[in-house]
Amino acid sequence: xxxxxxxxxxxxxxxxxxxxxxxxxxxxxxxxxxxxxxxxxxxxxxxxxxxxxxxxxxxxxxxxxxxxxxxxxxxxxxxxxxxxxxxxxxxxxxxxxxxxxxxxxxxxxxxxxxxxxxxxxxxxxxxxxxxxxxxxxxxxxxxxxxxxxxxxxxxxxxxxxxxxxxxxxxxxxxxxxxxxxxxxxxxxxxxxxxxxxxxxxxxxxxxxxxxxxxxxxxxxxxxxxxxxxxxxxxxxxxxxxxxxxxxxx
Amino acid sequence: xxxxxxxxxxxxxxxxxxxxxxxxxxxxxxxxxxxxxxxxxxxxxxxxxxxxxxxxxxxxxxxxxxxxxxxxxxxxxxxxxxxxxxxxxxxxxxxxxxxxxxxxxxxxxxxxxxxxxxxxxxxxxxxxxxxxxxxxxxxxxxxxxxxxxxxxxxxxxxxxxxxxxxxxxxxxxxxxxxxxxxxxxxxxxxxxxxxxxxxxxxxxxxxxxxxxxxxxxxxxxxxxxxxxxxxxxxxxxxxxxxxxxxxxxxxxxxxxx
Numbered sequence: 001x002x003x004x005x006x007x008x009x010x011x012x013x014x015x016x017x018x019x020x021x022x023x024x025x026x027x028x029x030x031x032x033x034x035x036x037x038x039x040x041x042x043x044x045x046x047x048x049x050x051x052x053x054x055x056x057x058x059x060x061x062x063x064x065x066x067x068x069x070x071x072x073x074x075x076x077x078x079x080x081x082x083x084x085x086x087x088x089x090x091x092x093x094x095x096x097x098x099x100x101x102x103x104x105x106x107x108x109x110x111x112x113x114x115x116x117x118x119x120x121x122x123x124x125x126x127x128x129x130x131x132x133x134x135x136x137x138x139x140x141x142x143x144x145x146x147x148x149x150x151x152x153x154x155x156x157x158x159x160x161x162x163x164x165x166x167x168x169x170x171x172x173x174x175x176x177x178x179x180x181x182x183x184x185x186x187x188x189x190x191x192x193x194x195x196x197x198x199x200x201x202x203x204x205x206x207x208x209x210x211x212x213x214x215x216x217x218x219x220x221x222x223x224x225x226x227x228x229x230x231x232x233x234x235x236x237x238x239x240x241x242x243x244x245x246x247x248x249x
Numbered sequence: 250x251x252x253x254x255x256x257x258x259x260x261x262x263x264x265x266x267x268x269x270x271x272x273x274x275x276x277x278x279x280x281x282x283x284x285x286x287x288x289x290x291x292x293x294x295x296x297x298x299x300x301x302x303x304x305x306x307x308x309x310x311x312x313x314x315x316x317x318x319x320x321x322x323x324x325x326x327x328x329x330x331x332x333x334x335x336x337x338x339x340x341x342x343x344x345x346x347x348x349x350x351x352x353x354x355x356x357x358x359x360x361x362x363x364x365x366x367x368x369x370x371x372x373x374x375x376x377x378x379x380x381x382x383x384x385x386x387x388x389x390x391x392x393x394x395x396x397x398x399x400x401x402x403x404x405x406x407x408x409x410x411x412x413x414x415x416x417x418x419x420x421x422x423x424x425x426x427x428x429x430x431x432x433x434x435x436x437x438x439x440x441x442x443x444x445x446x447x448x449x450x451x452x453x454x455x456x457x458x459x460x461x462x463x464x465x466x467x468x469x470x471x472x473x474x475x476x477x478x479x480x481x482x483x484x485x486x487x488x489x490x491x492x493x494x495x496x497x498x499x500x501x502x503x504x505x506x
Binding site for chain 2: 069076079107108109113116117124125128129131132135136139154155156157159160161162163164165166167168169170171172173174175239
């Protein structure tokens with residue numbers, strides 16, 4: 001989209017009629033993002049992990065998604081099939097939000113080989129497959145936006161994926177910028193919805209970890225940042241990492 | 250070899266594992282460690298002749314060298330490296346995860362096999378080697394792990410999505426393990442070289458204008474040498490960097506700051 005096409009009439013219509021694909025549906029963060037982008041006018045194609053089918057289908061009905069598809073992200077063929085179905089039925093993909101973020105706590109050294117591999121196959125390789133598959137339909141329109149969520153946690157398994165995704169985003173942003181495709185990341189930290197589920201002892205340990213803002217964020221606040229990065233308001237941003245973490249890096 | 254390296258013996262009686270060590274940066278690191286007194290377990294992928302040559306050069310410095318063939322993408326190789334170090338030298342002081350490949354091309358055209366190969370070697374191979382040495386290093390109460398990242402892992406690079414993704418993930422791995430293993434006396438750091446003249450980048454560098462372009466983009470106006478990277482690696486393995494933990498040491502002449 002060229003600078004002259006930047007129009008921000010009012011926030012509700014920012015994504016009017018745009019086909020927005022959100023992965024990780026059925027989980028709080030992806031749901032909040034999908035809901036917010038839907039309210040901004042997007043036609044939603046939700047993608048969910050096979051194990052989240054029930055929650056995802058319920059959410060898809062509630063939010064009025066046009067499509068809701070199960071997909072194992074570590075399988076490149078499965079990802080290709082899902083993206084083809086979305087482009088065929090909805091006429092393309094304008095926005096991809098990689099919001100299938102695993103937030104498993106715990107130390108890396110405690111993970112067995114099978115565990116870290118499964119995690120990275122979904123988080124890192126899986127995200128690469130989604131990005132790869134949407135580039136061609138986006139290139140046809142000479143416009144598109146890809147947003148990948150990252151965990152800003154200072155350690156743990158998700159940090160390995162996060163740094164990989166960040167470098168991948170910067171590489172890809174350079175590859176596709178001239179085709180009108182922007183690729184960015186949104187770093188998030190522990191959210192109120194997740195804190196609620198923690199045991200009291202775990203919650204206490206977090207007190208030093210709340211950052212400058214002194215409170216956990218909410219999925220809805222993440223969704224606002226996601227709306228910005230997926231809309232024409234962020235036309236000049238690509239290859240960037242935006243932190244919606246309450247001041248934590 | 251510089252004079253200061255010749256007189257220093259920072260790694261006497263130490264055992265160092267280096268993956269991807271038959272050529273390029275890995276070989277330079279092996280020779281630098283050997284020059285300063287370390288015995289070496291040298292892993293290599295397939296070039297037996299080059300590996301034998303590297304081993305002979307280590308031995309010419311009066312040190313021992315054990316060769317362990319096989320791609321680190323094979324999960325058994327990590328255990329073989331650990332066992333070779335313990336059986337021959339009785340210890341593992343340093344692991345340098347240097348083995349790396351690049352399968353370049355735009356993501357849109359990427360074959361899944363090319364991604365698979367890159368991730369298996371650059372990331373999963375390094376992870377497997379870390380896991381293999383953590384036990385012995387914890388028992389020793391000390392150890393150093395150094396992962397070879399890249400400027401691509403910091404800033405990305407068009408045409409190298411898989412390479413950048415794995416090199417970035419290595420930075421995340423470095424920081425995660427540094428936090429978890431610090432209390433056990435194990436330091437984990439990362440080296441991020443810029444453009445170093447090795448066989449891996451020869452194809453790129455031979456394209457017209459590319460070499461000159463990189464030189465002009467680099468403030469010190471030259472490409473990196475394998476010795477530049479080896480010096481930085483030895484610093485991170487030495488007691489001089491005792492308080493450097495979870496860091497990414499950029500060795501790129503200022504190309505990416």
